[in-house]
Amino acid sequence: MEVRSRAPGKIILAGEHAVVHGSAAVAASIGLYTSVSIRLPSVNDKDDTLALHLMDAGLEFSWPVGRIKEMLPNSVNNDASSPTTCCEETIKLILIALKDFKIPDAKIGIASGVIAFLWLYTSILGNKAAKVIVSSELPLGAGLGSSAAFCVSLAGALLALSDAVAVDFDQEGWVSFGEKDQQLANRWAFEGEKIIHGKPSGIDNTVSTFGNMIKFKSGVLTCIKSNMVLKMLITNTKVGRNTKALVAGVSERKNRHPDAMTSIFTAVEFISNEFASIIQSTSCSDDEVVQKEQRIRELMEMNQGLLQCMGVSHASIETVLKTTCKYQLTSKLTGAGGGGCVLTLLPALLSATVIDKVIRELEECGFQCLIAEIGGKGLEFRFEGRS
């Protein structure tokens, strides 16, 4: 039996950094997915290994089921309906076991993903042999929520094979869980994110699970139903950034200029709220869509200016802004800044020729360009080879 699942990445549409200081922010899923395929051996198959193939990293791992019992002694008591946190001790045990695989230095960050995999796998399915294949359209470490998409997709595929959720094996094509099961997948994915990130906000996995858009403020997440098609060009500058240092830098600037920075965060709050309300409002005519796009562009420009006030822009981001500006397109950084990714709104009536030109010019700067629809579906799964 094989189950496949997919979960989308995310972008921050408005409010990054200011959200740390109590303002609202808006995140959205993007139409770029991380897919997980889990194939359980057939009844006659004597294979008793758990194999993990990370396609994009070009890494393969496999463990005899007996070895897994040693690494994760509690995994036989798995209860897929009650997400539990992986303790430090277990992480250490798995890390030791991972040394056998000689992960190249350049890919050492993947180790935490493998730990999260083993924790979720054994916690949800127990000690079972299987072949797991992971592939992704999302660049790693670019702030597009690739780790959350991985955890959500994995949790979804595992839960579909577990007794914890009610799924109909005969459904064809991609299907979603019911809301209660989505929540369970989200909670499991959050446990995986904790292994990878330490203290994740929970935003990435929530967006990836439920799709669409989410407004978040002071730890409270609210789902937003988008009522417009929004297409973005996502430019990955490939400039690595230190999110912690960027967040700390904004806080220091706030300490130095408390009044001005508080007003700046307040302005961001208004921008996020206006962004959310434009997206939720219905529009009938083409004219209305153009008007909404115009307002979104203005809000993006304003938010970008405010992010520059916070000191989190970067020369590479400015290059993207300048390049897209030449084509009358509006861009803003998304996420932590200091490099990372830049969003450019692609208006509904923009010609493909212009899009091609912009992309060519950005790629000539060494950037990676992705086009994605914003606010699409979240976690989905399908059964393959039902026979």
Add this chain to the structure above:
Amino acid sequence: MEVRSRAPGKIILAGEHAVVHGSAAVAASIGLYTSVSIRLPSVNDKDDTLALHLMDAGLEFSWPVGRIKEMLPNSVNNDASSPTTCCEETIKLILIALKDFKIPDAKIGIASGVIAFLWLYTSILGNKAAKVIVSSELPLGAGLGSSAAFCVSLAGALLALSDAVAVDFDQEGWVSFGEKDQQLANRWAFEGEKIIHGKPSGIDNTVSTFGNMIKFKSGVLTCIKSNMVLKMLITNTKVGRNTKALVAGVSERKNRHPDAMTSIFTAVEFISNEFASIIQSTSCSDDEVVQKEQRIRELMEMNQGLLQCMGVSHASIETVLKTTCKYQLTSKLTGAGGGGCVLTLLPALLSATVIDKVIRELEECGFQCLIAEIGGKGLEFRFEGRS
């Protein structure tokens, strides 16, 4: 007898555009001057013409004194101690008379300057023959207050030759008027500015007259005593801009996003106030100066971000920002934006080599670079050829 006078240009250090919506702004004089020299004929000289030579424009005008009486029939009743406004009728009369001079189309903007000249000259000195020479270090129409510097310098030279102010002809070198006489020169200059600009704010002529810095908010001007040497690179992008349209654009954006824009203007208010207080605070050690410069840089970066929020930046401005950023220098637009001039702080300890490199690179982009000390002296005059 010859009197020479000089009056400086100005820059907006912080708060442009937001000032229109009630926030504070800070303007400062710059060490770039417009000079006026007036030579009265000696007693035996039979020359009865008034000649005006605008050195930078390469234009010369001259009028027999009798012709001036026709153009400005009230000019015989001049009272230099009571500034009066030039009426529309007089402007029309002078414009007709100016047709004799065939001013080239490209320099037609200068006509209003010549009208202001004739008005100030005849109102303060009456119908007297003289040779007047004007030269300037300030680019015209770049937002550096060249017209105000012209009016202030002219009013100062004229008043020095009139009975309305008390001056000591035996003083050597550049001297300033007393405060009361400065105020008189400022009021006359404002009358000249009205001829050139229609509805000037009065900020440019006030900064040019009194020098130093001025905080202005809701029409109230407050002089600020600077306690630090501040040197700026002023880059003239030479991109002409429509100030009225830019101001209107900000107002329209405020109408569309009132809450966010109000917070943005509030942030600017805090930045202007902080800027003013840093400049006024005394500093003893080099370390303290470096710290103050660091805070000023941060405020400039924040103000620039907020101006981008208002939508008044321009590709040429972004090019200057990017170029100076490469050398770890901070810049912001000054004035209306949409082109015009950009300020770059030149820290006290910055090497001349770096300054040369930045200037060379900016000039290669077709920009004009000027270095100026900020917050220096205002209107000054001197008598030449006392014999």
